[in-house]
Amino acid sequence: MVNLYSQEEPYNQGMLEVGNENQVHWNSYGNPDGKPALVVHGGPGSGSNPRSCQYFDPDRYKIVLFDQRGCGKSTPPASDPATDMSYNTTDHLLADMEHLRQHLDIDRWLLFGGSWGSTLLLAYAERYPERVSEIVISPVTTTRQSEIDWLYQGLYRFLPEAWEQFRAGVPDADNDEDIVAAYANLMEDSDPQVRIQAANRWCAWEDVVISHESGEDVRTYSSGSLDWRLSFVRIASHYFSHAAWLEEEQLLRNTDCLSGIPGVLVHGRLDLAGPLETAWELDRAWPDAELTVVDNSGHTGGETMGMHVRDALDSYAER
Numbered sequence: 001m002v003n004l005y006s007q008e009e010p011y012n013q014g015m016l017e018v019g020n021e022n023q024v025h026w027n028s029y030g031n032p033d034g035k036p037a038l039v040v041h042g043g044p045g046s047g048s049n050p051r052s053c054q055y056f057d058p059d060r061y062k063i064v065l066f067d068q069r070g071c072g073k074s075t076p077p078a079s080d081p082a083t084d085m086s087y088n089t090t091d092h093l094l095a096d097m098e099h100l101r102q103h104l105d106i107d108r109w110l111l112f113g114g115s116w117g118s119t120l121l122l123a124y125a126e127r128y129p130e131r132v133s134e135i136v137i138s139p140v141t142t143t144r145q146s147e148i149d150w151l152y153q154g155l156y157r158f159l160p161e162a163w164e165q166f167r168a169g170v171p172d173a174d175n176d177e178d179i180v181a182a183y184a185n186l187m188e189d190s191d192p193q194v195r196i197q198a199a200n201r202w203c204a205w206e207d208v209v210i211s212h213e214s215g216e217d218v219r220t221y222s223s224g225s226l227d228w229r230l231s232f233v234r235i236a237s238h239y240f241s242h243a244a245w246l247e248e249e250q251l252l253r254n255t256d257c258l259s260g261i262p263g264v265l266v267h268g269r270l271d272l273a274g275p276l277e278t279a280w281e282l283d284r285a286w287p288d289a290e291l292t293v294v295d296n297s298g299h300t301g302g303e304t305m306g307m308h309v310r311d312a313l314d315s316y317a318e319r
């Protein structure tokens with residue numbers, strides 16, 4: 001069993017005004033005088049998880065967690081249909097991260113995250129490379145349209161029964177390419193039952209994808225509270241229906257901005273949600289990154305992936 005650090009209570013927290021009536025919730029853990037690190041959560045829309053702090057030595061790191069717009073303890077919540085999603089885009093989140101860095105008076109910080117968090121932290125690092133000391137990613141995604149298409153269409157090849165249930169949730173979609181946009185439209189419906197049903201079908205699909213990796217029936221997404229499910233699916237479908245407002249290949253094309261920033265990439269070979277291809281391509285495009293492929297792990301990780309992440313963060317603690 002991987003030996004992680006103990007989970008502690010935050011020593012500081014707050015709500016940061018970021019404009020357009022949005023407030024971003026943040027917590028600080030570990031050593032106030034330690035090496036600054038920012039944890040960028042996935043989803044999009046899942047909210048931060050204090051358990052991610054367990055990969056960091058609390059004596060050596062100052063660990064910052066935040067809830068991206070519309071989820072977790074940030075306000076207003078995306079679960080409220082009155083919340084204006086036009087102020088929730090990748091550019092808004094990047095500005096929020098930079099605003100938080102300034103608010104906490106941090107010069108540079110290590111970035112850690114995976115899945116959607118990988119995409120967001122890479123976009124931040126390419127925009128503000130002078131503010132990033134190191135990067136640790138597990139698992140790797142860049143939210144290209146091709147990656148979105150794979151997750152919500154291509155996996156039909158492996159999971160046809162579950163995919164047909166997912167597809168049945170949007171019978172009015174003109175074709176399979178419109179599935180994600182159709183779900184995004186349902187999440188804006190005035191009828192709460194329409195939104196709830198759409199959120200439940202989306203979460204059921206996400207559960208099947210990660211269940212297939214382990215062979216176990218899990219309810220990671222479906223077991224979330226109703227407000228969590230509504231926020232998560234509204235935000236995720238909103239971002240994915242717009243390809244996260246990123247050009248195809250943008251993050252891979254701009255890796256020259258990461259020159260001089262050391263990185264560790266940890267990815268499971270059995271990852272169905274985000275196949276190894278993206279991590280492989282990022283490793284090839286970013287000379288300062290080192291990729292470790294874990295043969296027995298998928299998108300949700302496991303003990304071996306956790307060990308590699310902890311070791312990477314330990315190695316960077318004294319830099």
